[in-house]
Amino acid sequence: MQKTKINSTLIGILGLTMVTRLDSVMAPSIVKIQQTFPQADVTQVESIASIGDVASMIASFIFGFILTKITYKHAALIGLSLLAAGGLLPIFIHQSIAQLLFFALIVGLGSGVITTVLPSLSAATYQGERRSKQFGWNVALEDGFAMVWIVLGGFLANISWQDNYYIYGITLVAWILALFFVPNLHPKDTATTTTSEAQPTKNRWGLIISLLLIAMIVEMLVAVLSNKMAIYLHTYHIGGPSTAGQALVFVRAASIVTGVFISFFRRTLHNYLLAGGFGSILIGASLFIKIHTFVASAIGAFLIGTGGAIILITVPFLLSNLTAATTYPIVMGSFSALTSLGFAFSAWFFKYVTAWFTTNNLSGTFILTALISGMIMMLLIVTNLQKRATLPNEKIEEV
Template sequence: MEKRKLQVGLIALIIVGNIATGITPALAKIGNAFPDVGRSQLQMIVSIAALLSFLASLIAGKLQSVFSQKVVVLGGAAFLGLGCLPLIFHTNFTFLLIISVFIGGGSGLMTATIPALIARYFEGDARTAMLGKKTGFQGLGTMSMTFLGGVLAVYGWQYNYGIFLLPIVAFVLGGILLPNDPVLKVVKAEEVVSASDGRKFKVANVNIILLLTLAVTLTMLSSTLSNNMALHADIKGIGDSSVSGLALSCYSLGTILAGFVAGHVVKRLKSRTLLVSYLLMASGLLIIGNWHLKVGLVGGALVFGLGYGSVMTRLLYLITSLLKSTSVPVGMSLFSALTSLGFALSPMLMNGVAGLLSDNLATTSFLVALGFALGIAVFLLVTNVEKKLVTRIA
């Protein structure tokens, strides 16, 4: 019963953790409401939130050595809840930028702390299953909040911010259902370190650095898909924005499905989970880049999403299982920050390479990403690194 309450509380927080994306459907209407605001200033509503999410992710691990994990994650939900204030005060653009600071900070604290909370209360297969649910519900939350934000924006851009009432609900549920855990610094001082924990790594270990590097490359591949889908569909005459939107929705669907079945997938693939998942991503990119029909775009995006969700869940499991218990918060802070960094750097790196090969950056970027994914798959096959790490956990 206690585990069920914990799961419900975590899922409520997971769903709203990436709610910041729900602002984007209202940007055009916000621009119309503030005609004196330039395009670059308008985009700061999103970019400031992204920057603060990155910075909050970096400090989340340190905060967990001072405050309990429950306090940190609920603090993040409270900051997100402040995002509903433009429902009342919506005549000042500067105020919207200030609200973006709280939204980004809250999102960063939550996304960095929730995996550490899961690692604290779940072990083995149960951890894989719960991390899979995190991937699934996070994707479901992102997709549904963006859709809901768009629907609300129809009635006025300020109503788009109504979605930030939901973190307040999650804050209440989390406050009631999450256990009152002690501060990690106290745990470190008082708990006897187990023999298995003594065999585990600190964040600076080469194995952890390798897994964090894979996490960066994962979001670089994801960013390539998201940023180039619409342009690729237009250049190749596949369809308009509705088609690319459908393809991106199928990508999200694949991620969600992969998260929910992660436990079953790992039981079957075992130490080949990462290899097969990267090959799935490569297959999706191959289909999108070469099959210039709607079914290719949609089907390739779905396959890519299945691989992406599997890799994300597996990396979270491996990192949290290989780190010493007191190093998990810092590890998850770095994971959250570095994956955000990978997403941001991808356009510059992937398009830079694609520009050396072709003038059609969008389509060529998919093929560059394909080569990248295959290169990682070859590395995993040759080094057999996943099997070695799984053996270390066992």
């Protein structure tokens, strides 16, 4: 792409990062929705904030195939239209929980489309180290915007839970940006901008599958914090729900910092970047096991968040080295679907596996997190997987 086209595409990418995490902004309103519909099943009400994850997982996988048939612009506009419809219609139509659940599903479908388009468009626009940096900036911006939307959503929820839905008005801004700045190109038109012909085809799909599984596992490990932080702080008399919220902010902050400084991490760790990410999770989980204070919890959350961000930025970059532009949307659709599955499956996995070696699910969860992280870290070092997934001519340098 020419430089002017790349610069305009960057505006389109920015518009997409604004809305990728909108599927969780209704969480602050769950209690008020339950009060409005006291006869409704509590689980159904809580599902308003989580059912979108299921829809997003399905949409990511399916749309990975659809994106190979349409342009980036058309795909982005479809996803943003779904987000806008699912998020704004409840302002006017909210007579039952069933309606709100339906709209939450629509939001999830839109979110799944966007999380498939965004990395594919980024990979098609940039090459080499600049591509890696863009993946980092995407994650940093996604989490940065997510923090803003959740805070604003909480403020609006204090007025009325219906007002919380006004946050989705940002999708209209993103839609306009996508209309003008997302290129009307098919993935096949950018085929020369992705994987190098020098990359050997031998065992390429083995590497791709391995990287996808790594992404799913790391999302499962990071989800431990969302599932266990409040329980952990309460069990060790460190704090209540508000304290848990403060501690979880460090996970978002870690993603932002890591996204901005991903080039530094790459230059420092080189082909051991993925191993370093699991090492960071190992140290963070160990702090939760050994030291029961808020400071240790915050540092542990930051380290786990840093490790997770390193891996979730690096894996899509490595996949872009291994995958042709025409099939990259399918691979990234699988990536989005599997990471969503890892997050959703996390609580059940740790519930049943920790029961094999301890009756204390809380401490067992962090012990198992540390063990899994240590095992995968050693496996990555021994197999040298990251080096085998890196282009032979790729240079790690500041661009």
